[in-house]
Amino acid sequence: DTEVTQTPKHLVMGMTNKKSLKCEQHMGHRAMYWYKQKAKKPPELMFVYSYEKLSINESVPSRFSPECPNSSLLNLHLHALQPEDSALYLCASSQEPDSNYGYTFGSGTRLTVV
């Protein structure tokens, strides 16, 4: 298995909803990442998990809450989002936190906040 699987592929949520994005990989990668990408913009780093511990939080608002239950799973819990949070949310993984092999990305979750 050489993939990063993200679910759901599309999500529409209201500003008062609570939802979660899920990411899964079975490549034995020890670092996992959440990126946010707005239309026609590059991905922007949100969180980095290294060996299941949060190692980077790029000053992301608390309405985004990451969770790494185990080495294969990464969640992003969403609560009280704003319409400007609508974006493509990408999960990625790498062999090690300081890997020289690049990232493997999932296909993303297209989030629309209404």
Added chain:
Amino acid sequence: SQQGEEDPQALSIQEGENATMNCSYKTSINNLQWYRQNSGRGLVHLILIRSNEREKHSGRLRVTLDTSKKSSSLLITASRAADTASYFCATVLYSSGGYQKVTFGIGTKLQVIP
């Protein structure tokens, strides 16, 4: 924050021609990577070049790195319609905490006309 800046931001060529994209960055790096993204999808890792390397090949891809000029180029030879996508360079810097921070440039949108 964004580090890499790709040039040009958009490129349109005929099938069979070569496509060259450039990336400039501002700080020191450990390695530089190139990714491809088809519209609204996840990113695909193409090639990684380490800071002590000057040139690397992978199939129809050729990447150069000039650390003195803080620039890199991606050459796609004999382009195909399927190469139509956005291409991002990503600079990688290892932190003292043992994790890598990957920062994406603004991207080049390549269109290959059949």
